[in-house]
Amino acid sequence: MKVTPKVRGFICTTAHPTGCEAAVRKQIDYVKTQPKTEGPKKVLVIGSSMGYGLASRIAAAYSCGAATIGVMFDRPASGNKTATSGWYNTKAFEKFAVEDGLYAKTINGDAYSDECKKEVIELIKSDLGKVDMVVYSLAAPRRAVGDTVYSSVLKTTGESYTNKTIDLRNNCVSEITIEPATEEEITATVKVMGGEDWEAWIDALKAADAIEDGAVTVAYSYIGPKLTHPMYFEGSIGRAKAHLYETAKKITKDGIKAYISVNKALVTQSSAAIPIVPLYISILYKVMKAKGNHEGCIEQMYRLFNQKLYGESVQTDENGMIRLDDLEMQKDVQDEVTELWNTLSQDNLKECADLDGYWEDFYALFGFGIEGVDYESDVDV
Ligand code: NAD
Numbered sequence: 001m002k003v004t005p006k007v008r009g010f011i012c013t014t015a016h017p018t019g020c021e022a023a024v025r026k027q028i029d030y031v032k033t034q035p036k037t038e039g040p041k042k043v044l045v046i047g048s049s050m051g052y053g054l055a056s057r058i059a060a061a062y063s064c065g066a067a068t069i070g071v072m073f074d075r076p077a078s079g080n081k082t083a084t085s086g087w088y089n090t091k092a093f094e095k096f097a098v099e100d101g102l103y104a105k106t107i108n109g110d111a112y113s114d115e116c117k118k119e120v121i122e123l124i125k126s127d128l129g130k131v132d133m134v135v136y137s138l139a140a141p142r143r144a145v146g147d148t149v150y151s152s153v154l155k156t157t158g159e160s161y162t163n164k165t166i167d168l169r170n171n172c173v174s175e176i177t178i179e180p181a182t183e184e185e186i187t188a189t190v191k192v193m194g195g196e197d198w199e200a201w202i203d204a205l206k207a208a209d210a211i212e213d214g215a216v217t218v219a220y221s222y223i224g225p226k227l228t229h230p231m232y233f234e235g236s237i238g239r240a241k242a243h244l245y246e247t248a249k250k251i252t253k254d255g256i257k258a259y260i261s262v263n264k265a266l267v268t269q270s271s272a273a274i275p276i277v278p279l280y281i282s283i284l285y286k287v288m289k290a291k292g293n294h295e296g297c298i299e300q301m302y303r304l305f306n307q308k309l310y311g312e313s314v315q316t317d318e319n320g321m322i323r324l325d326d327l328e329m330q331k332d333v334q335d336e337v338t339e340l341w342n343t344l345s346q347d348n349l350k351e352c353a354d355l356d357g358y359w360e361d362f363y364a365l366f367g368f369g370i371e372g373v374d375y376e377s378d379v380d381v
Contacts (some may be wrong), residue, residue: 002378003082005368010168010272012085012366015371018379019367020088021095025091026097026370027298031062034302036316039064039310040133040216044124046071046111046201049086050365051268052220053137057104059305067103067128070334071111071120077381085269091181098263103127108129108268112143112197117204124210131205132212136198136219152192152210153236155181156272164344166279167274171355171379173346176275181236194251195219195238195247201259202251217251218259219244222279223325228265232278245321261308261322262299267361280337282353283344284328287336289354293327300324307369312326 047053048070060066070093070205074086082088090106097104105123109116112276124131132157142151142286156178165176190196198219205211221241223233230237244260251258263310265271265281288294295303308315308322317323327333344352 001080001381002376003381004375005363005366009245010278011269012363012368014082015085015088015298016367016373016375016379017082017381019373019375021092021367022086022370022373023364023367024054024058024089024092025096028062030298031059031208033301035308036065037063037306037310039066040307041066041369042128043068043133043135044071044120044131044205045069045135045137047137047139048106048135049084049090051137051139051266051309052137052263052297052301053135054086054093055088055301056257056294058298058305059301060135061102061104062125062304063302064101064310065102067134068097069103069120069123069128069131071102071116072106072108073110074108081286082176082381088367092180098111107356108234110144111138111201112140117201120209121204125208130210130212130215132215134201134205134211134215134217136201136217138193138197139268140192143197145191148187150191152180152189153185154231155179155185155236155270156230157235157239158185159182159230163227163231163276164279165276165357166282170279171349173279173344173349178231178235178275180293187235189236190240190243193237194243196243198244199247199251201294202256203217206256211256213255216259218249218261218304218309218322221245221262221287221321222258223262223329224265225329225337227338228276228280229366232274237274242364248320259309259314259316259320259322261304261324263324264295264328265325266297266300267365269365272362278358279344279353280341282355282358283337283340284333285357286340286352286354288327289357290332293333295327333349339349349350364372
């Protein structure tokens with residue numbers, strides 16, 4: 001059938017198989033042009049089908065020559081419904097990896113569950129013995145623990161916060177007030193996006209003797225500029241990220257080197273859902289593209305492996321965090337972003353923000369608008 005994008009607000013309910021494959025190919029090709037990394041050889045990536053997790057997997061495989069096991073939560077096609085883009089990305093990655101002589105297998109299941117952990121550990125034991133790196137890149141709206149389902153919220157803590165935002169349904173700039181989360185909502189957000197499950201994975205791997213003593217594990221976070229702080233860094237998601245940070249210290253104390261990598265704000269399925277952030281990202285793209293220092297997920301993750309984690313020594317800031325947001329947070333970048341943010345309105349939206357770039361990246365997440373793909377032809381979904 002012919003597959004076209006069906007966008008509902010910040011979600012696209014269709015994905016293009018050939019487009020996703022071409023987008024994965026592009027990321028692989030990028031890494032192939034870069035110098036190799038003396039890095040890990042057996043990598044588990046939890047949250048491996050999209051965004052930063054997929055890019056981590058590609059960087060590990062193609063820069064370090066690593067065997068990779070991925071964990072994702074994606075839907076295959078059924079009837080005339082396409083699969084999710086994560087499902088197509090993963091099929092494509094596995095196909096290319098195998099063609100290139102690299103081990104790649106994926107478990108499709110709920111990473112939070114004990115069953116999934118068990119299944120993954122059995123696979124590691126039978127195929128790889130032990131892993132020497134674990135990437136934790138889950139971004140999920142909810143987590144089931146027994147009969148209780150915790151839902152994460154994207155709200156402030158303490159006071160409400162009003163600022164500009166963009167309505168992605170009609171590209172209209174408006175003002176939004178984000179209400180504070182209740183204590184219960186904050187606790188739930190920490191349950192979903194904090195470090196508890198990361199620690200559970202490491203504990204399970206250790207208990208099964210499926211992780212090397214000198215292994216490294218990394219989870220991803222975001223800090224960003226002041227204008228997004230009430231909503232992100234100091235918001236309910238920020239509380240979860242603070243928990244993730246504390247968890248890194250705990251995992252390290254217990255013997256496996258755990259790092260938090262603070263990554264750049266980029267268009268992914270998850271970040272599109274956060275109020276204010278898509279508008280900030282559009283302005284950031286404008287500024288960084290003009291300066292020539294814009295990066296996407298793959299450039300960020302290649303730099304994580306090649307320079308920050310497996311270069312001469314691990315590069316962290318004074319708090320022990322890896323800063324891949326170094327270019328985003330440069331003073332000249334942020335000064336220009338602030339100026340544009342303050343002057344931006346509906347009338348000058350195009351001059352102040354790279355909204356086209358935002359949408360280009362958004363469609364690309366679902367395999368649309370990729371160069372060289374014939375979208376007029378029927379595809380087997
Ligand atoms: P994403 O939505 O692109 O990918 C999320 C991945 O998690 C997918 O592979 C999905 O299949 C998987 N997943 C979700 N629920 C799952 C479950 N229950 N079981 C197994 N797999 C599951 O997200 P992303 O933006 O790449 O985010 C990854 C991490 O990076 C998050 O911790 C996020 O906070 C962080 N981060 C993102 C940004 C950004 O701007 N996008 C910036 C800095 C840090």
